[in-house]
Structure formats: C-alpha cells, structure tokens
Amino acid sequence: MRLSHYLLPTLKENPAEAQIASHRLMLRAGLIRQEAAGIYAWLPLGLRVLRNIERIVREAMDRAGAVELLMPTLQLAELWRESGRYDVYGPEMLRIRDRHERELLYGPTNEEMVTEIFRACVHSWRNLPLTLYQVQWKFRDEQRPRFGVMRGREFLMKDAYSFDLDEAAARRSYQRMFVAYLRMFARMGLRAIPMRAETGPIGGDLSHEFIVLAQTGESAVYCDQALLQLPVPGEDVDYAGDLSPLIAQWTGPYAATEDVHDAARFEHEVPETRRVLARGIEVGQIFYYGTKYALPMKAHVTGPDGAERPVHGGCYGVGVSRLLGAIIEAGHDGQGIVWPEAVAPYRVGLVNLKIGDARTDAACAMLQERLAQAGTEVLYDDTDERPGAKFARMDLIGLPWQLIVGPRGLEAGTVELKHRASGERRELTAEAALQTLA
Numbered sequence: 001m002r003l004s005h006y007l008l009p010t011l012k013e014n015p016a017e018a019q020i021a022s023h024r025l026m027l028r029a030g031l032i033r034q035e036a037a038g039i040y041a042w043l044p045l046g047l048r049v050l051r052n053i054e055r056i057v058r059e060a061m062d063r064a065g066a067v068e069l070l071m072p073t074l075q076l077a078e079l080w081r082e083s084g085r086y087d088v089y090g091p092e093m094l095r096i097r098d099r100h101e102r103e104l105l106y107g108p109t110n111e112e113m114v115t116e117i118f119r120a121c122v123h124s125w126r127n128l129p130l131t132l133y134q135v136q137w138k139f140r141d142e143q144r145p146r147f148g149v150m151r152g153r154e155f156l157m158k159d160a161y162s163f164d165l166d167e168a169a170a171r172r173s174y175q176r177m178f179v180a181y182l183r184m185f186a187r188m189g190l191r192a193i194p195m196r197a198e199t200g201p202i203g204g205d206l207s208h209e210f211i212v213l214a215q216t217g218e219s220a221v222y223c224d225q226a227l228l229q230l231p232v233p234g235e236d237v238d239y240a241g242d243l244s245p246l247i248a249q250w251t252g253p254y255a256a257t258e259d260v261h262d263a264a265r266f267e268h269e270v271p272e273t274r275r276v277l278a279r280g281i282e283v284g285q286i287f288y289y290g291t292k293y294a295l296p297m298k299a300h301v302t303g304p305d306g307a308e309r310p311v312h313g314g315c316y317g318v319g320v321s322r323l324l325g326a327i328i329e330a331g332h333d334g335q336g337i338v339w340p341e342a343v344a345p346y347r348v349g350l351v352n353l354k355i356g357d358a359r360t361d362a363a364c365a366m367l368q369e370r371l372a373q374a375g376t377e378v379l380y381d382d383t384d385e386r387p388g389a390k391f392a393r394m395d396l397i398g399l400p401w402q403l404i405v406g407p408r409g410l411e412a413g414t415v416e417l418k419h420r421a422s423g424e425r426r427e428l429t430a431e432a433a434l435q436t437l438a
C-alpha cells in the first residue's frame with residue numbers, strides 16, 4: 001500500500017480531549033475520527049487492526065465449536081417486552097420509532113433476539129450443545145462516553161450465546177468459552193485475567209470478567225500474583241475433554257473486581273508479597289444465566305425422555321473495538337504505538353528516503369515485490385517528506401518493522417532494518433533483511 005495514495009491523517013499534537021494514552025495515540029496515529037460523542041469513524045489503518053482482532057476472535061470461537069451468524073443492529077421493542085427487560089434496561093437503550101410508528105431499538109446486546117432465533121429453529125436436545133456467535137455493532141447511550149473507543153456509545157462486540165439441555169451441560173459450554181477467552185487474548189499479546197464479577201442487567205449467577213491490567217483501567221482489581229504467571233492453555237487444548245482442572249487452576253487463586261472484592265478473604269488467602277491491587281480494562285465478560293431468557297420466551301427442546309424443557313443459556317462478550325484501546329494501553333512508548341505482530345495493520349513500514357531517485361525507487365520496488373511474494377503486508381512510505389518526519393510517523397503508527405532505504409546505504413550495499421518494539425537497528429544487505437523478515 002502506497003502512503004502517497006492512502007488516508008492517514010496523523011496529528012502532531014496531543015488532542016486536548018484525550019486523557020489516556022490509547023485515546024491520544026489512536027487520534028494522533030489517524031486510526032479513528034470522532035463523528036459524535038462516543039461514535040467514531042474507523043479510518044483505514046484503524047480498520048485493518050479491527051479486522052485483525054476480529055479474525056483472532058473468530059478463530060478462537062470456531063476452534064471452540066461456536067457457530068457464527070449475524071443479527072441485525074435494530075430490534076423490535078416487543079422482543080424485549082417478552083423477556084421483561086424493555087422497561088428495566090434504562091436510559092442506555094436507544095429507542096427508535098419507524099415511519100409506521102413501530103417501536104424499535106438499537107441493540108445494546110442480543111440475548112432476546114438470539115433466543116427468538118433459537119426457539120424458532122431448534123426443538124430437539126440432539127441439536128445441543130449449540131453456541132452461536134456474531135461480531136456486530138452495539139449501541140449503549142452511555143452517560144459519559146470517554147477514553148475514546150474504550151467507552152464508546154456505538155462499539156463493536158463479539159457476542160456468543162450458548163444453549164444446553166441442563167445446567168451441567170451449560171457449565172461445560174461456559175468452561176469452553178472460558179478457555180477460548182484465555183487463548184484469544186494471549187494471541188493478541190495481552191495477559192487477560194479472569195475475575196469473578198457481578199452479573200448486572202444480563203442476569204444469572206455466574207460470571208467472569210477478563211481484565212487486562214493497565215494503569216488507566218476503569219476497574220480496580222485485586223488478585224493473587226500467581227495468576228499472572230499461569231501458562232495459557234496451548235493450541236492442543238481438548239475442548240471436548242474435561243476442562244474443570246484448567247478452570248480450577250485459573251479460578252482457584254483469588255481474583256475479583258472491586259464490586260465483588262472480599263478484603264477479609266483476600267488478606268486471609270493471599271500472602272502479602274503476592275497481593276496485587278491494580279487497575280484493569282475489562283476486555284470480555286462471560287455469564288451463565290440458566291433459563292432466564294428461555295422461560296419467559298418459551299425456548300424449549302424435547303429432552304431424551306421426550307419431555308419439553310427450557311434450555312439453559314450463557315452469553316460471552318468481547319469488546320472488539322475496546323481491544324484496540326486495551327492493546328495500545330498495554331503496548332506503547334514515548335514515540336507511539338507498539339503493535340503486537342498478530343494485530344498490526346501492516347507488518348513492515350518501507351521507507352524510501354529519496355523518492356524519485358532511480359536507485360532507491362528500484363530497491364524499494366524490488367523489496368515490495370519480494371515481501372509481497374512472502375505474504376508480508378507492507379505500508380510503503382513513498383512520500384517526499386523529510387526523513388525525520390517519516391521516521392517519527394513510522395514510530396507513531398507502530399508497525400513491528402521498519403525497512404529504510406536511502407542513497408547512502410545503497411552506496412554501501414545496505415538497507416536499514418529497525419525492530420520497533422526493541423528499537424534495535426541493523427545495517428544489512430537487502431537479502432539479509434528479507435531473510436530476517438521471512
């Protein structure tokens with residue numbers, strides 16, 4: 001991709017309204033643009049990261065056996081009257097009337113709608129367990145949208161919903177999602193800690209939040225240091241097996257958000273040297289809520305004994321757009337963003353220090369060709385700005401690698417390869433650089 005024909009409106013100054021690093025950097029690096037309070041346009045570079053995060057989320061859901069569908073953002077109010085949540089959901093719900101004066105709402109979440117789809121399509125226990133998921137925009141009319149995409153009003157969520165014959169089976173679905181979440185966040189370069197949490201308007205009696213520790217996190221969290229060192233389940237985890245030992249390993253040590261924190265237990269259970277009090281960003285939350293929606297909405301299946309019964313459910317959310325903020329909070333320095341390779345918008349920033357010079361242009365063309373053949377995504381800075389400005393922009397947007405081509409280097413038969421995260425720079429031949437990037 002050539003920067004001279006791209007849309008990358010970087011900003012030199014820190015925008016006054018941005019109070020935390022990720023908000024400042026997302027605006028300065030030209031990833032998003034605020035269109036209204038809590039409502040953002042996703043500019044090309046930010047959209048590529050969002051899509052990479054979605055890909056990792058989808059791969060984790062598919063691997064855990066969930067099935068993707070896509071539900072509309074607009075929902076009928078009567079659906080929420082069936083569950084009894086329409087009147088209790090509160091001012092966060094954006095209520096809309098269409099031209100026929102029909103009452104609609106912009107979905108803040110989709111338990112009712114997915115239950116309606118389930119009850120219309122599934123009638124036998126033989127179809128269970130079934131976990132459906134989507135990646136869809138949500139709207140919550142937050143009183144105080146802030147911190148950029150961290151607490152937006154329109155935001156992208158992966159929401160999954162499990163359906164099972166009984167509580168025991170539903171808890172197994174919950175465990176599969178729990179493990180999938182541990183793996184998913186680790187693949188994004190995050191250490192997300194599962195913490196017992198309140199269930200709030202979604203309901204149920206079992207919930208865990210997945211928290212990324214960060215100074216600017218909105219939640220205060222208390223946990224046992226031991227949790228921060230646990231190895232994340234590997235690629236070979238057997239989702240069909242008994243996951244209880246794994247869950248016990250991750251839920252044994254003390255971990256709680258402030259709204260469920262038990263100070264006495266914390267002091268009693270956790271040796272002082274291992275007590276962690278930190279702030280965290282909630283990047284996901286999972287709930288078991290039994291028949292809370294199936295009962296009022298009559299989502300039944302015929303059991304093995306031939307009897308009709310309401311299904312047991314759970315829901316599993318991930319803040320896909322919030323994750324850009326969380327990843328930047330966890331990975332940035334004084335020069336800008338430091339993207340983990342797995343989510344970076346491009347892997348290599350190719351910088352031509354003298355656009356128009358036959359040798360540097362030819363070298364850059366060759367490098368782009370070879371990197372494209374190797375499947376490496378490249379953002380080519382073919383602008384004629386000063387080198388200093390080009391380096392600063394590359395550091396700001398935080399691509400994992402910078403490949404710098406200048407006339408002096410070519411004279412000596414070398415190009416420069418810089419690793420953004422470590423700051424390490426090396427002068428080496430183009431071939432050696434391509435080998436390093438392979």
Ligand SMILES: Nc1ncnc2c1ncn2[C@@H]1O[C@H](COS(=O)(=O)NC(=O)[C@@H](N)CS)[C@@H](O)[C@H]1O
Nearest residue numbers: 109151152155159283284285315316317319322
């Ligand atoms: N205002 C918001 N802006 C950005 N992300 C948000 C916002 N509200 C929630 N999220 C993200 O969305 C995730 C899921 O939201 S939730 O309310 O906990 N859960 C649900 O809505 C369930 N229906 C999940 S299926 C949260 O963990 C958080 O990461």
